[in-house]
Amino acid sequence: MDLPEFMSAVRITGHGGPQVLELAEVPVPAPQPGEVLVKVSAVALNNTDLWTREGAYGRPGAPKTLSGWRGPIDFPRIQGADVAGRVVAVGAGVTRSLVGRRVVVDPAIYDTEGPEANPVGLMGSERDGGYAEYVTAAAERAHDMTGSPLTDDQLATLPTAYGTALGMIERGRLQEQETVLVSGASGGVGLALVQIARARGARVLAISSGSKIEAVREAGAHEVIDRAGDIPQQVRTAAPKGIDVALDVVAGELVGEGLPLLREGGRWVIAGALGGYGVAFDVRRLYLHNAQVIGSAMHTPRHFDLLMDLARRAQVQPVIAATFALNQAAQAQEELSRRAHVGKIIMHPGIPLPARSER
Known part of the structure; x- marks a missing residue:
């Protein structure tokens, strides 16, 4: 042409x-x-x-x-x-x-x-x-x-959005039947995290608020945590045994508040700082519980190949x-x-x- x-x-x-x-x-x-x-x-x-x-x-x-x-x-x-x-x-x-x-x-x-x-x-x-x-x-x-x-x-x-989400999920080693917490769940990356984590067979707790809660639930969240309320208490109620993986695009105060919610060997994966890049937390919650804080910037070529396979089969619905x-x-x-x-x-x-x- x-x-x-x-x-x-x-x-x-x-x-x-x-x-x-x-x-x-x-x-x-x-x-x-x-x-x-x-x-x-x-x-x-x-x-x-x-x-x-x-x-x-x-x-x-x-x-x-x-x-x-x-x-x-x-x-x-x-x-x-x-x-x-x-x-x-x-x-x-x-x-x-x-x-x-x-x-x-x-x-x-x-x-x-x-x-x-x-x-x-x-x-x-x-x-x-x-x-x-x-x-x-x-x-x-x-x-x-x-x-x-x-x-x-x-x-x-x-x-x-979906490349970042899949990179987070892969680096966080999310497994079937694990409990996952997704922050910023109504955004592009957040909805992608909810959809992919649900497709992986995880139990998905998602943080959102107001009129967006129902849309996040429709995307696949098993439970929606209201951001306007006491987030740690809501998570403890929804997952009394703790969470295995946090997929976090918010950071800020959520990191310090959320690390004690991890189970033994839990992983907190961060790919954004909507809530602020200055983070403070009790380091004892890491080493005493073999927890990990993992940074995740987008995806690898392998992750992107996996994402394209999902899209070819329409296993995600943006x-x-x-x-x-x-x-x-x-x-x-x-x-x-x-x-x-x-x-x-x-x-x-x-x-x-x-x-x-x-x-």
Whole structure:
């Protein structure tokens, strides 16, 4: 197919508020050797979009320094880690049979080759992402999802939220019939954790509040803990023998309050800091009970392969909260920051669309 020379893209021109988001006409990127060019059908928003834009990640020894996901950002930067679309061109050394295939892009930049590589960069932060009509990606990171019954919007929700969730579950070694506590359960990662943990055969306790409680229960939680109440007491009532694994995207005070709720040998897995990055806890609750606190940043290639297998069989059912057009990126990010929704927010490139609820 004949490709256009230019495309629409939304990029950040520096760290700051929504005003640093810029809609621009930029050249369509050419796939380099080993890469594919993907025409974006849908791109999902994540908290990392907000924090990268704001520079909220800090740096080692300087937590308040403005920074991208893993360090300084080259501006302007096209945002967007989560892409579903179709391959429309390939670079040298890539089979042309991929052209026309429906794909999901693994947005991670890894530190090495192999299935257990660690993510050290992210599309939309350390390289240009999918807030655009086209994006390039390494061919091995474009996973063929042509046969999946999930929609493009649902597929776009998977890479960061579900990839992060599966990485947490794998690193936490969650087993069938174990009891798991999920914080921030109404968000993208939280709902993914609930769905995947339930599919693993775990007993799922999920923390949420207000009007979101029923949606979290519908996603698969056996018990919903009301965030507005006494969380430790509610957990003790629901799981008097304690919890095996905590899957936590909130951190803050929850860590100190929650560690005593772990059973012997329990694991507390952290992949976010919505409640604050400064954490204090009684270290005796670790060594006297052989507990573990585990950090988890996204996924490995092996985890992502497992996730794509789940999606091909529709064993996860992502929830779409709302959709926006690409030129409504600022509104979409503001909606995300309000945290009043349940599920994922999606943007579509091309013709402007009115924002609409799909719940």
